[in-house]
Amino acid sequence: GIQVEQSPPxxxxxxxxxxxxxxxxxxxxxxxxxxxxxPWGQLINLFYIPSGTKQNGRLSATTVATERYSLLYISSSxxxxxxxxxxxxxxxxxxxxxxxxTTVTVRA
Amino acid sequence: xxxxxxxxxxxxxxxxxxVTLSCEQNLNHDAMYWYRQDPGQGLRLIYYxxxxxxxxxxxxxxGYSVSREKKExxxxxxxxxxxxxxxxxxxxxxxxxxxxxxxxxxxxxxSVL
Numbered sequence: 683g684i685q686v687e688q689s690p691p692x693x694x695x696x697x698x699x700x701x702x703x704x705x706x707x708x709x710x711x712x713x714x715x716x717x718x719x720x721p722w723g724q725l726i727n728l729f730y731i732p733s734g735t736k737q738n739g740r741l742s743a744t745t746v747a748t749e750r751y752s753l754l755y756i757s758s759s760x761x762x763x764x765x766x767x768x769x770x771x772x773x774x775x776x777x778x779x780x781x782x783x784t785t786v787t788v789r790a
Numbered sequence: 791x792x793x794x795x796x797x798x799x800x801x802x803x804x805x806x807x808x809v810t811l812s813c814e815q816n817l818n819h820d821a822m823y824w825y826r827q828d829p830g831q832g833l834r835l836i837y838y839x840x841x842x843x844x845x846x847x848x849x850x851x852x853g854y855s856v857s858r859e860k861k862e863x864x865x866x867x868x869x870x871x872x873x874x875x876x877x878x879x880x881x882x883x884x885x886x887x888x889x890x891x892x893x894x895x896x897x898x899x900x901s902v903l
Contacts, residue, residue, distance in 0.1 A: 780825075
């Protein structure tokens with residue numbers, strides 16, 4: 683599978699702040715997804731975004747497939763945004779490879 | 791409600807014991823997966839199955855076994871050969887084809903007594 687690198691590893695935000703999380707991958711991908719893991723361990727699929735830009739409320743994501751990276755934007759952060767954000771990508775094989783995650787802490 | 795159900799939520803294993811983690815989905819998804827998550831790390835693929843009665847090894851299959859006798863069920867057995875089984879185990883499923891988003895169960899925390 684491909685190698686997936688996420689940055690930054692940790693992010694501390696004040697409520698209301700905006701932030702950008704980055705995901706770099708070692709090869710071109712045909713499947714790229716972003717997930718949020720809450721403090722109880724539940725993983726929620728945020729975006730399926732192999733290319734282009736999508737928005738869902740205060741979250742948006744952009745994937746530039748030709749340059750092998752994806753960005754997740756959090757605007758007007760809230761304490762409920764805390765948790766770990768993972769990106770995962772797949773190239774030509776069937777395996778979705780995960781990055782190590784970005785741990786986001788939003789303080790009230 | 792449609793979803794993926796994992797049980798139990800917590801499981802304890804004694805030395806030399808095999809334990810089985812349950813995963814059931816009612817989403818009518820073709821593909822099912824097992825991932826292992828260690829503290830502070832990403833998810834690593836143990837096994838996956840795209841169709842009933844067929845499954846493939848992922849990156850860390852040693853010490854684990856699976857079966858896929860029904861479309862909705864994909865149990866994982868952690869055998870005594872897995873020397874470091876303490877981890878959070880996540881089951882997932884997806885449709886096959888373009889745009890296959892992955893959906894996860896709530897996980898099972900396995901610990902060694």
